[in-house]
Amino acid sequence: MIDTSIFQDKTAVYYTLGCKLNFSETSTIGKVLREAGVRTVRKGEKADICVVNTCSVTEVADKKCRQAIHRLVKQHPGAFVVVTGCYAQLKPDAVAKIEGVDVVLGAEQKKDLLQYLGDLRKHESGEAHTSALKDIRSFAPSCSRGDRTRFFLKVQDGCDYYCSYCTIPFARGRSRNGSIASLVEQARQAAAEGGKEIVLTGVNIGDFGKSTGETFFDLVKALDDVEGIERYRISSIEPNLLTDEIIEFVSRSKRFMPHFHIPLQSGSDEVLKLMRRRYDTALFASKVKRIKEVMPDAFIGVDVIVGTRGETEEYFEQAYRFIQSLDVTQLHVFSYSERPGTQALKIEHVVSSEEKHRRSRLLLDLSDEKTRAFYARHIGQTMPVLLERSKPGTPMHGFTPNYIRVEVPHDDALDNQVIPVRMGDFNEEGTALSGAFGDNSVICNKELTR
Template sequence: MIDISVFENKKVAFHTFGCKLNFSETSTVARTMIEAGFAKVDISEPADVYLFNTCSVTELADKKCRQVIRKAIKQNPNAFIVVTGCFAQLKPDDVSNIEGVDLVLGSNEKFDILQYIEDFKKTDKAEIHAGQIGKNKEFKPSYSFGDRTRCFLKVQDGCDYFCSYCTIPFARGRSRSDSISNTVKQAEEAASGGAKEIILTGVNIGDFGNATNESFFELIQALEKVIGIERFRISSIEPNLLTDEIIQFVAQSTKFMPHFHIPLQSGSDKVLKLMKRKYDTNLFRSKIERIKELIPDAFIGVDVIVGVRGESASDFQTTHQFLADLDISQLHVFTYSERPNTQALKIEEVVPIPERKERSKLLHELSAKKTRHFYKQFIGTQMPVLFEGVEHDGMINGFTSNYIKVEVPFQDNLSNSIEMVELKHLSLNTLNMAGKLI
């Protein structure tokens, strides 16, 4: 039995790296600790416990995690340091060797954190509690709340795809999810707490329900009936799992926003095969065309990886041209880095680091051009905007239904409210749209 009295008046700070899924899980762990008596403080403030929820999608992600953790330890040498997440799951020994780290928790063990931090005693060597890589089987529900206006609701975890470049199946295990009824209850909890927008997140959310004879399509139909949530967004969904019925549902829905995020990874069919992806460019193009046919104003974000082993200069040019020709709104560009235990390491053709960076630069430039073009189509229109609660240089930001980021002069009362805004022009200093409240 845990004696929660030892947690009273203790301060805890959190830092999350990486994806929306990590943010949802950090928020859930934070609620567990607050309910036990901890007081949450900002990561920049003194605390008794610092928890870092890490990412390991690239070597750069690992490096950033190490840097931030070491900086916190240097500034707070007496604090109890907990490191969890994908980096901790995949490389627990590496993390435990960072001087000053006290506890390393795997992807699922983080949810049982109170079992491991009872005495807060710093030791010469960190304790490691991490399950076997790739063997996580239990689904741990979570959602973010209080950290930002929009709520990230975890609907699925893990992945069965084993793409040649990816470590996620090792870090998070096989694909799994909760039932529709339990997931709806989580959404209702978020609604009762004041959330107005929910982003459905996971590793491979289109795979929802594979063990319960339910489907992602059935889930979104059920979620639309949740009272209190005015907006839902579907985060990254595999193109082969983005069915026509899902697209048609979003097209007629009043709650699911005209916003899609679809991983492409490469516009070269040769490279897609090397990656062991489950579609080709023809299928991907057909999905984009179908969305734009039914929802002309939809915002479409696309993931792409550059510099993977086996990607020739010609393959990259094919990808660049494929993306240039697509009616999409934004690119999320990742520069490939070799990850341990992945099948891609067997491919002999290695793209030099400078060339990887140059390809990334070219796609970032294309992305900025695409986003500006998309935004400009809506200048002079009036659209509802859900505002965030943070002030940025005297401005407050929010998003239209189709994910145009809008800024207006800051007002306290705008936080977590949906207001009609006239879109005036592109901001001179950012890629945002300058707006005027109506």
């Protein structure tokens, strides 16, 4: 039994890098510490505990993690510093040597953070507590409220895919998940706390069911029946796991939004083979086509990696033309980063950093074109928007069901409310459509009234 009396009136600061799953898990860590008596540090205060949840998807991510740790150690002198997350799992000894770090917790240990805090006395040197890959087995539940209106529900962890460029399976372990019954209960609790939107998070959520013999489609159907939650979004799903039955269900769902995020990674079949992806461009195109057939106004976000080993100029041009042909909304573009221990390092053709930057810029410009055209098609329509709190005197923002960002005049009473908003032109920054509250009867096509 942990004596939590030493945590009473202590303060903590949290810093998260990386994906939505990391943010969800940090929020759960914060909840555990709050229940033990630790409050979040206020502006200008020095924290007693610093928790850094790291990412290691690229070399740049590793660097940002180190910078964040150094910055927090400097800002909060004497604080007990805990580092967890993917970088901590992959390079625990290196992290433990960073000045000021007390404890490094791996993927299996972070759920038990309290027991590693001891009496909060600083260590002479950092202590690393991690498990071997084969021993990362447990699924730590997490359903946390974000900074705004939505909850993030962790439904799955780990990955069995071992793509040639990726270290995530080594950082997160094998694919595993919670039970549908437990996840439905967490969704009900989120609704009881006033949540209206839940984002389903995980590492490879379409692979849901390895632990429990269930399927992701079963989970989607069960969550759709939870009263009080008005919107669900699927954070990211592999194209080979996005089945037609899931697409069809979302098209007629009461609560799942017409919004998909599908990792492509490359529009070249040759590069996809080098990456050890489990689909080709024909399958990807068929998924996009099917979504648009049943949900013409669906938002489709796509992940793309440029400059991976083996991506010749010819292969990139193939990829660009393929992506250009797709009826998708937005591209999330990443430059390939060499990761130690990955199979991609055996591929001979190396792309220069300058060429990676050029290819990235081309795809980002293409993304801007596609996103702007998608937004422009909805100007003049009235759509339900879930509005988010903002600072007094600044515009409020929110999203339509199909993930169009909307800006409206500030009104605290509208926080976490779904309001019909008439879409105007782009705001000054071009990042959202300016909205106005108009005639509730002018709601556009019925798929978007949910």
